[in-house]
Amino acid sequence: MKHLSRSLYRSRLKAALEEEAARFHTSIYEDLRIFEEDIDGTEAHDIMLHEVGIIPREALRRILQALEELRAEWREGHVEVSPEYEDVHEYIESRVIEKIGIEAGGMMHTGRSRNDQVMVDVRMRVRRELLEVAEELLGLLETLLKRGEEHAETVMMLYTHGQHAQVGTLGHYLLSYFDALQRDLERILECYRRVNQNPLGAGPIGGTSIPIDRQRTTELLGFDEIVENSIDATSSRDWAIEVAAVSAILMSTLSRLASDLIL
Secondary structure, X not given: OOEOOOOHHHOOOOOOOEHHHHHHHOOHHHHHHHHHHHHHHHHHHHHHHHXXXXXXXXXXXXXXXXXXXHHHHHHOOOOOOOOOOOOHHHHXXXXXXXXXXXXXXXXXXXXXXXXXXXXXXXXXXXXXXXXXXXXXXXXXXXXXXXXXXXXXXXXXXXXXXXXXXXXXXXXXXXXXXXXXXXXXXHHHHHHHHHHOEXXXXXXXXXXXXXXXXXXXXXXHOOXXXXXXXXXXXXXXXXXXXXXXXXXXXXXXXXXXXXXXXHO
């Protein structure tokens, strides 16, 4: 069996994990979707730590420089990961320490844990994707409204149960999907409001005794508000289920439209 070198987070183990066990345990490949979000969250956290007097200015400068170098490597396609790393958070931390040393690099996660770290990363990624979907949906709504007006008098056959039912207009038909998709957009925007809340600073589950400024990271990361309860911030997944739900409802509308076009 091939053994992997010890990782930063598994340093308490007496021996390195076998490769098969490491592959089972790692989420590094799935985590690549939140690579830049992890950098963004870390930079905001560390800027805040400097502003409250926890990280010296020079240490902050070196951390931010190392993180931006990693971002550039990622965008250029030069990042290589392996099951040696438990997740993307360990990879980035390890690379920063490799670049600038443990004295400065070891400060980067002061006052937070991977629990609130991963929650802020995922929320930032999901909110970005919700906005991307909303933008595309707005474009579709504009097109439907325009074409609906153009074809207000264009006669077409309306169907029920796959059969001819009544004579109507193409404009009336297109506006039916405008109304349905507008409701889908409203659901997405409502969902966005609950997603765009900052869990950073909740720590593992019970907060931290370090005098951090959660309002400052909320401002830096563009969140609308803070998830106030630390247990709720790290443990609740209702917002993620809601994202899946509104996405499924949207897809059911688009699926019905596609079925109509096939007919």
